[in-house]
Amino acid sequence: MNKNIAEKIWQQHLVHENHGFPDVLAIDFALLHEVTSAQAFKMIEDHGLSVHDPTAFIATIDHSIPTRKNRHEIFDSTAKSQIELLRSNCEKHGIPICDVDSQHQGIVHVIGPELGITQPGMTLVCGDSHTATHGAFGALAFGIGTSTLAHVFAAGAILMTRPKVMKVDFSGVLPEGVFAKDMIMYLIAEIGIGGATGHVIEYTGAAVTELSMEQRMTLCNMSIECGAIAGLVAPDQVTFDYIKGRSYAPKDEQWQLAERYWKSLCSDDNCSYDQTIHLDINQLKPMVSWGTNPEQAVQINQTLPKRTNQNTDSLDYVELQAEQNLTGTPIDWAFVGSCTNGRIEDLRVVADILQHNHIAPHVTMYIVPGSEQVMQQAKEEGLETTFKQAGAEFRMPGCSMCLGMNDDKVPPGARCISTTNRNFIGRQGTGSITHLASPATVAYSALAGHITTSFDQQKRQQEAS
Ligand SMILES: CC(C)[C@H](C(=O)O)[C@@H](O)C(=O)O
């Protein structure tokens, strides 16, 4: 029978199936961070079990770590104990850790691909909802809960009901100034936050194959925001070129074998899907969220929706009017970073826009690289200098202001335009307001001091006169 890629990967990892019960699925690799792993370690220890294969795991410190220069001094006691516990658990169980200053520390979904761990055809898990990011490589990657992580530690397998598969086909060519971030925000706005519940999404179409690996990661990253279990893109030459030569990538003959197998990982002609959605992006404009969940977003040339019972709380929270334009809304903060948009290509886009410009005096801008490697590269390419000259703060790697779990918080009542993936109430700090957007939109808005998706002509004329 003709199969789609998600079904193929599932089939290849199926250990046991019993009608009416979840399948037993083998897991190739698991990524760990300090927030969700401690309980799972404790569970196996309480049962007198050990980690079945420590080489199938890697840990990093990302959510709670400060992004100021001195990251070793942690004032928050919860953050401090989470980090110390991860270190001691990894040491006890022989799991490698990408610790601070190892040159590999960073956000879990940035370092996996960077190290070449994420490979096509894999099953990969993490106790984190944005694990779908790794699907960009044609892997089946999803977030799991703590007790499931304990199963992976002990057995390298999980119990899971076979998901449905949805095809999202993007046709057209990305217009200038429009990015993968806008594509995924467009999909979520179209189908809603529950639109893909219970499904793995396969992203297909010319607009997807044209994307770089980093853009594909942005696309897959936000799959969870429309309810999907995972999102993936079939691997191709772009994927293979990205992986080749990275630390965990197969070498020599192993590479030849791996590549041959990876090339077989595509959906068969005439395979079936549980749902199919077509979106054309030829006319797509940059997307900006206005509300308190990621489906509450518009293309920049559209006005906010009419007030309804469903959106009235959101409109009131964000202090915006129904049917207004977003362009021109004053902002206080601008944030570039996270597992959605904290990679080197994102930083290059931002630097291009900030170059020879200065951010608005009332705006605070944080630019936080997704990993130590991204940080290093940004320094070498001179991006750090550009950021500083523009008045932005270039910080140390971590999740930072994506969620208020560390020292970086948007103050109460302040409005932030952000490259992150969630605009939930208080996500960036109690009482803060978030607008999700692409790195380009965040950079333009930081310069103008209000939401905009291009160089602000009015401001430029004022400056020139
Ligand atoms: C802390 C962690 C469990 C959480 C997640 O699972 O997504 C975080 O990464 C987030 O983005 O909200």
Ligand code: SF4
């Ligand atoms: S960067 Fe944000 S979304 Fe990504 S793992 Fe960290 S907190 Fe979660």
